[in-house]
Amino acid sequence: MSGKGPGLPIRSLATARLGDLFAHLGPSFLDAEGLTGAQARVFRDLAQCRTPALGGEIWSCRHCGESVPVYHSCGNRHCPRCGGGARFRWVAQRMDELLPVPYFHLVFTLPEQLNALVQHNPRHTLGLLFRSVRDTLATFAKDPKHLGAEPGILMVLHTWGSKLNLHYHLHCIVTGGGLAPDRSRWIASRSPDYLFPVRAMSPVFRGKYLGGLAKLIHDKQLRFPDACGEGYWERLKSRLYRKPWVVYAKPPFGGPEQVLKYLGRYTHRVAISNKRILSHVNGMVRFVYKDYRQGGRRRVMTLPERDFARRFLAHVLPRGFVRIRYAGLLSHRKKAESLSRCRELLGTPVLQLPQPGTTCPTHPAEIETAEASDPSLDQALGPRTCPKCDHVALFFKEPIAWVVVTRARRKWWDTS
Template sequence: MPGPILEIADILRAHGPAWRATNAGHVSLTQLKVMSAIERCRTAALGGHVARCADCAHEHIAYNSCRNRHCPKCQAGAAKAWLAAREAELLPVRYFHLVFTLPKPIADIAHQNKREIYNLLMRASADTVIKIAADPKHLGARAGMISVLHTWGSAMTHHPHVHMIVPGGGLSADGAKWIACRKNFFLSVRVLSRLYRRLILEGLTKLHDAGKLQFFGDHADLVDRAAFDSFLQPLRKIDWVVYAKEPFAGPKAVLAYLSRYTHRVAISNSRLIRFDENSVTFKVKDYRLKGAGRHTTMTLATSEFIRRFLIHVLPRGQHRIRHYGFFGNGNRVANIARIRQLLGVRASEQDNDNNTRNTMEPVRFLALPCPCCGGQLIIINTIAPAQHSRAPPKPQRAAV
């Protein structure tokens, strides 16, 4: 299947240099690295491979990917590998989908404090589910969850929220049994919303007291504790949005959902329509509407399009996908094995299959099919990355 005609890389190659010059001093090193990676992705600059089709002997050149997690072209392969690992961890139970969002005033200051508030958002949303699920008045069990951080809306505006996938039940406190929730009900959204609101507000106050929040522009006066308390006060009285979607129709539906959400970036290449010297037009979806009317288009000035794309670059080391509860990385394997035993499910044989494959002599294939016949492309040669000339070193002044 042919790829999209337009790509984010095309826009950055055409307008990135001018945008960087105009915004010099206002762009982080991480954002600059993302731009550079996307511009160079699958070009001779990164090297590549020569492959020959096993069926028709057609030779094909494929340049290497940048593998940057913000690159729209590089996420399909990363998602495929991640999903293969998650498939062996799926439990034969009903799964639920929860969404935790931040009110706009907090989202605004999160834009200036990404690392701290994104971490707070993911931790508070997970703690909310774990604490309510552990309460005997609700489920009385230790829950597990996969949390995925998204920071954008359809128009690439700043809209941090967490998508959470939760099995419908949990381990008893002594780990002796699996406690299942009701068929179409996991936990009360109203109860979740109130605890989530309290945990976020308490977390923000602690961050402010520790001097870990920065404020600029219209929010500069929030550095004062009294002003910050006044800023938070109205948020204590409103309902916070915690959304529970319909439960998934089995583990396969969970995988299909995860394949669309875990490695998504702010905008995919498939949503681009056209761009020129002045503007970029792309598809958007208005989630407040239903039916065909929710799909429309938006045109932004090219500089604004690039700015919006880059505000969703995560701080270095920030994890977008996290596991909590009995899915926590430390005890995940043991917990899943125990739950499978309690549910009477045989252990996955996938690990044995992987070990068998790993002992075989590796044959390197391209992930792409042959463009002529669709056969497998076997790598026969490697192309070294293009060498870029460097400026000569500045002459050293002689020591006096």
């Protein structure tokens, strides 16, 4: 059904991994699929992650003498096995930005009719999504009927649904209040249960996005999908203006601890984790998804391996595209000054990161322990226990020779 790469064995039910699937598909998949440069890079990185192709070190056990090769991670932001260390450092940095105020969680979703256009123009259309959401929130925040202040806004882009289908949406964490225009006082949100009326935000969000899209088209910065036909944009625009756009407000966070839990578990997700992949056998991949039409019930989907790989790679973002952005009080140019003024008005110091084992169950180390089934999930931490005697006694011994690494990489991708 497909050309095989380095001849690695297909993983069993308990250990199926995305990188092993890509390694199994090998270079023939790249040659046949016509991937973008960013997608091809992700494919190669994940296929070689934690393998001899990237080098590594030998760790030895002081207790039993066992030697364990620990290979380097690829560090790609789309890899489900990498980014643990970067995620925890990012969460720790967010601690000094949290304020002792309520936080609200809003979700802005693009209609599925725009999926094809976004796929062909991801950098422009997704950048416009960030700007449209930012401007929509600013419009309501400035209105004295709703708040009359400048809140802090953190926005996180997700492009996938539970089935790995295209589902472009932006998650926003917004402070329940903000600085008054003259910066003389903190203005709290009018209700503890909601920030802004979502039904009123929907047409404003739609108008800002479609207005920005029309400008991009007028400036000839977008390319339309193949075979779209004459008058494609006019027909699409008419359908999109008639359709109500989804703006969803989740229940507000209970406090800074819940915000930290969200940041640690949610903001750095990729399209699918290895834990959701049940098996890869005979060219078919089985994975778990949530059926939200049935109350979030867990179900199993089976796809041919190439279809599964295509679905995952459809969520690769353009190189350098920033998927976590800030606005309002948290915008980079004025964040330090604004947060300092907010703490002065609220009479609170900088929040401190709680220690593991305290009342807060969201310390990065505990999040890592809860999420990791692979003991080398975060390469920066090194392996935790010896696979032979199960003692925490591993120590660095020596690097793996790089001459072997170079040969392995050349052989892996040699298609001649």
